Amino acid sequence: xxxxxxxxxxxxxxxxxxxxxxxxxxxxxxxxxxxxxxxxxxxxxxxxxxxxxxxxxxxxxxxxxxxxxxxxxxxxxxxxxxxxxxxxxxxxxxxxxxxxxxxxxxxxxxxxxxxxxxxxxxxxxxxxxxxxxxxxxxxxxxxxxxxxxxxxxxxxxxxxxxxxxxxxxxxxxxxxxxxxxxxxxxxxxxxxxxxxxxxxxxxxxxxxxxxxxxxxxxxxxxxxxxxxxxxxxxxxxxxxxxxxxxxxxxxxxxxxxxxxxxxxxxxxxxxxxxxxxxxxxxxxxxxxxxxxxxxxxxxxxxxxxxxxxxxxx
Numbered sequence: 001x002x003x004x005x006x007x008x009x010x011x012x013x014x015x016x017x018x019x020x021x022x023x024x025x026x027x028x029x030x031x032x033x034x035x036x037x038x039x040x041x042x043x044x045x046x047x048x049x050x051x052x053x054x055x056x057x058x059x060x061x062x063x064x065x066x067x068x069x070x071x072x073x074x075x076x077x078x079x080x081x082x083x084x085x086x087x088x089x090x091x092x093x094x095x096x097x098x099x100x101x102x103x104x105x106x107x108x109x110x111x112x113x114x115x116x117x118x119x120x121x122x123x124x125x126x127x128x129x130x131x132x133x134x135x136x137x138x139x140x141x142x143x144x145x146x147x148x149x150x151x152x153x154x155x156x157x158x159x160x161x162x163x164x165x166x167x168x169x170x171x172x173x174x175x176x177x178x179x180x181x182x183x184x185x186x187x188x189x190x191x192x193x194x195x196x197x198x199x200x201x202x203x204x205x206x207x208x209x210x211x212x213x214x215x216x217x218x219x220x221x222x223x224x225x226x227x228x229x230x231x232x233x234x235x236x237x238x239x240x241x242x243x244x245x246x247x248x249x250x251x252x253x254x255x256x257x258x259x260x261x262x263x264x265x266x267x268x269x270x271x272x273x274x275x276x277x278x279x280x281x282x283x284x285x286x287x288x289x290x291x292x293x294x295x296x297x298x299x300x301x302x303x304x305x306x307x308x309x310x311x312x313x
Contacts, residue, residue: 001023001024001025001061001062001205001209002024002025002027002058002059002060002061002062003020003023003024003025003026003027003060003061003062003063003064003205004027004029004054004055004058004060004062004063004064004102005017005020005026005027005028005029005063005064005066006029006043006045006051006063006064006065006066006067006093007029007030007043007065007066007067007068008028008029008030008043008066009030009031010066010067010068010070010164011159011160011161011163011164011166011194012066012107012159012161012194012197012198013028013030013066013067014161014163014164014194015161015194015195015197015198016028016064016066016198016201016202018195018198019195019198019199019201019202020064020198020201020202020205022202023202023205023206024061027041027058027060029041029042029043029054030043031043031044031045031067032044041054041057041058042054043067045065045067045084045085045089045093046081046084046085046089048088048089048092049092051089051092051093051096052092052093052095052096055093055096055097055099055100055102056096056099056100059100059102060100060102061102061103061209062102062103062104062105062205062209063093063096063097063102063103063104063105064105064201064205065089065090065093065104065105065106065107066107067085067089068085068086068107068137069081069082069084069085069086069133069136070133071133072111072131072133072265072267072269073265073266073267075131075132075133075136075267076131076132076266076267077266079132079136082132082133082136083136083139085136086133086136086137086139086140087136087137087139087140087143088143089140090106090140090141090143090144091140091143091144091146091147093106093144094106094143094144094147094149094151095147095149097147097149097150097151098147098148098149098150101150102149102150103150103151103152103205103208103209103217104144104149104150104151104152105151105152105154105201105204105205106140106141106144106151106152106153106154107153107154107155107156107197108137108138108140108141108153108154108155108156108219109133109134109137109155109156109157110155110156110157110189110223110270110273110274110275111129111130111131111133111134111137111270112127112128112129112134112137112138112141112155113125113126113127113128113129113134113270113272114128114129114130114270115130115269115270115271115272115273116270116271116272117272118188118272118274119272119274120274120275120276121221121272121274121275121276122276122278122279123155123218123219123220123221123276123279127141130268130270131267131268131269132267133267134270141153141219150208150214150217151217151218152204152205152208152216152217152218152219152220153218153219153220154197154200154201154204154219154220154221154222155219155220155221155222155275156192156197156221156222156223156275157189157190157192157223157273157275158189158190158191158192158223158233158273159192159193159194159197160191160192160193160194160295160298161193161194161195161298162298162301162302163194167191167230167233167234167237168237168295168298168299168302169302171183171233171234171237171238172237172238172241172246172302172303172306174250175237175238175241175248175249175250176246176247176248176249177249178249178250179249179250179251179254180250180254180255180256181234181250181254181255181256182256182257182258182262183229183230183231183233183234183255183256183257183258184229184230184231184257184258184259184260184262184263185229185230185231185232185257185258185259186229186259186260186271187229187230187260187269187270187271187273188227188228188229188271188272188273188274189223189227189228189273189274189275190223190224190225190226190227190228190273190274190275190291191224191228191233191291191294191295192222192223192224192291192294193224193294193295193297193298195294195298196222196224196288196289196294197222200222200280200286200288201222203284203286204216204220204284207284216283216284220277220279220280220283221275221276221277221279221280222275222277222280222288223275223277223288224288224289224290224291224293224294225277225288225289225290225291226290226291226292227274227291228291229257231255231257231258233295234255235252235255236292236295236296237295237299238250238252238255239252240296240299240303241299241303244299244303244307245307246303246306246307
């Protein structure tokens with residue numbers, strides 16, 4: 001199996017390099033691109049034709065797109081760039097995928113929904129984004145479906161990893177610097193690890209490339225089990241760090257729960273980010289773990305060098 005990965009340097013892209021390698025011959029590209037036998041390979045999604053030429057040159061069996069414009073607030077003022085990366089590029093990628101008969105795996109988000117209610121979103125629920133980022137991702141989904149390419153659109157949420165910038169690292173830094181923190185408690189979702197997303201992707205790719213798996217093309221939700229607020233998420237992260245021996249200034253009682261309105265942002269955020277994974281689990285025979293398990297494991301990885309540095313001082 002020949003696999004082409006775009007976005008290798010992101011949190012999910014980095015994890016995908018590990019998860020996809022056992023499946024076959026992997027070519028992983030970042031924005032800077034690469035070369036194979038003097039043939040330039042374009043990894044920049046802003047260069048639509050360069051990206052398409054790369055797909056036609058490699059003729060992969062599977063294309064995995066982990067690249068995206070993910071700066072939610074910046075998208076409000078950089079609408080053209082967000083639309084180019086999140087909508088135009090996946091559409092052109094899907095056209096090229098269809099031309100070479102490749103399966104396209106693309107990642108989307110709960111932000112395609114309007115974030116109302118309390119029930120977990122189903123794949124069939126109406127699309128109704130409330131910000132530019134969500135709208136750009138929704139348009140990307142539409143273009144992939146309209147292309148006729150075999151595809152897996154995997155919607156996920158609240159992604160974290162031991163690599164890169166994310167909520168866990170921000171909370172650890174602030175808890176060491178401040179006596180008190182205010183964290184939003186009216187946005188509900190499930191923190192989902194990049195490693196879980198990558199492992200699920202590898203399982204789905206193998207299943208879909210099997211002789212009887214071509215009918216599984218479609219949209220699925222990939223998220224850890226259970227739910228929490230950003231406030232509950234912060235409490236678990238900070239208490240785990242304290243228990244591990246990291247010097248923490250913020251007490252549990254000093255982590256104040258506040259509404260979204262306490263932190264105005266350029267882009268509106270959904271209050272309900274819950275995603276139902278029932279369809280994914282039923283079709284592919286999976287059981288996704290509770291969010292706490294992945295967060296605790298990643299915390300162990302993040303805290304190890306921090307604790308070692310503390311001991312060395």
